[in-house]
Amino acid sequence: MSDVNAYIGLSAVLFTIGTIGVLTRRNAIVVFMCVELMLNACNLALVAFARQHGTLDGQVAAFFVMVVAAAEVVVGLAIIMTIFRTRRSASVDDASLLKY
Amino acid sequence: MTVTFWLLAAIIVPAALGVLFVRKAVHGALLLAVVMISLAVLYLTLEAPFLFAVQIIVYTGAILMLFLFVVMLVGVDASDSVVETIRGQRWLAWGAGVVMGALLLVAVAQISLGTVRGLEEANAGGNIEGLADLLFSRYVLAFEVTAALLITAAMGAMVLAHRERLTPKPTQASTAARRVRDYAESGKPLGPLPSPGVYARHNAVDTPALLPDGTPAEESVARVLAARGTVRSAPALADDIEELRRTLGDVGSRTDPDAQGGGVAGGSGGAGDTSAGSGHNTENPEEDA
Numbered sequence A: 001m002s003d004v005n006a007y008i009g010l011s012a013v014l015f016t017i018g019t020i021g022v023l024t025r026r027n028a029i030v031v032f033m034c035v036e037l038m039l040n041a042c043n044l045a046l047v048a049f050a051r052q053h054g055t056l057d058g059q060v061a062a063f064f065v066m067v068v069a070a071a072e073v074v075v076g077l078a079i080i081m082t083i084f085r086t087r088r089s090a091s092v093d094d095a096s097l098l099k100y
Numbered sequence B: 001m002t003v004t005f006w007l008l009a010a011i012i013v014p015a016a017l018g019v020l021f022v023r024k025a026v027h028g029a030l031l032l033a034v035v036m037i038s039l040a041v042l043y044l045t046l047e048a049p050f051l052f053a054v055q056i057i058v059y060t061g062a063i064l065m066l067f068l069f070v071v072m073l074v075g076v077d078a079s080d081s082v083v084e085t086i087r088g089q090r091w092l093a094w095g096a097g098v099v100m101g102a103l104l105l106v107a108v109a110q111i112s113l114g115t116v117r118g119l120e121e122a123n124a125g126g127n128i129e130g131l132a133d134l135l136f137s138r139y140v141l142a143f144e145v146t147a148a149l150l151i152t153a154a155m156g157a158m159v160l161a162h163r164e165r166l167t168p169k170p171t172q173a174s175t176a177a178r179r180v181r182d183y184a185e186s187g188k189p190l191g192p193l194p195s196p197g198v199y200a201r202h203n204a205v206d207t208p209a210l211l212p213d214g215t216p217a218e219e220s221v222a223r224v225l226a227a228r229g230t231v232r233s234a235p236a237l238a239d240d241i242e243e244l245r246r247t248l249g250d251v252g253s254r255t256d257p258d259a260q261g262g263g264v265a266g267g268s269g270g271a272g273d274t275s276a277g278s279g280h281n282t283e284n285p286e287e288d289a
Helices: A003-024 A028-053 A057-087 B002-021 B025-045 B049-074 B089-110 B127-135 B140-161 B172-186 B223-228 B234-248 B250-254 B264-283
Strands: none
Touching: A003 A028, A003 B002, A003 B089, A028 A057, A028 B002, A028 B025, A028 B049, A057 B049, A057 B127, A057 B140, B002 B025, B025 B049, B049 B127
């Protein structure tokens, strides 16, 4: 078992924690933070595999993930702010107007 | 590598679990910062110095600060509700998550990746130069599309955060007209409210100013302070003056009592005069005699 395996294992643990957080937490901001955790776990795996293969493509992919995460956070937090402004709540259960 | 890795893993996993379990979003954001910085150091051990810098600047510098801003705007103590919308959803989610994690870990433990090739060869001309070579040759299309993505995200945030004004913005002229109208209708004073009292021993905002007839001006202190009961009343100020006279004792008896006459405010002014007089006495004893 090489050391890259250990990095991938840590990445899997972080991804699992993020998934459980997204599924169980009700505060939209905390859900968002758990999504960030999952993205970071993927980044860690990408960088570890880049080292395994001896090329920089994995690092470029991680860089793009970071850029996309930044854009996603900006829009997502703006949406959370808009929902909070109209409903005075940041809970994901309250924003169910599109359900029916 | 191994010592650094296991040390950082021992920091990252509890911090990530903390994000999962803490009740307040602020604590979650701070724990996430710990995870991000530790991951940045892990990138350094994986021979990715550029991603180390980007992780610190973009994630902990920009994204987490944005999170903290929103947490502060939404309310620091906006904690989670524990009511389940779908019955049993929480336990099902936990079960599914744990099963997924176990599956991933078993898969990772079973595969053998072979020898690590390392990045010495790829990083030979410098890590940033190597990344730039790739970014502007093979991934140039993705790079260009990223520009469009960032522009769209910025526009989207501006549109979402923009609030249309429903009432016209009050101008200086309309504010002045409203004040005069209020004065005509309810007798509300035209000018600003009186400032709190300034005395020799008290000039704080909780001390009301005194009107010419000796009664305290209620409008000179904030309503919040009055509701909390921290406002010092004018009789209490008079007690202060009595206490001051007692403490000054012999010095007060030597000064002219007429200087302390008049209202309460005049009395405290006289007390100030008393102390000044005592200093005067010690400096120039021959003048007193």
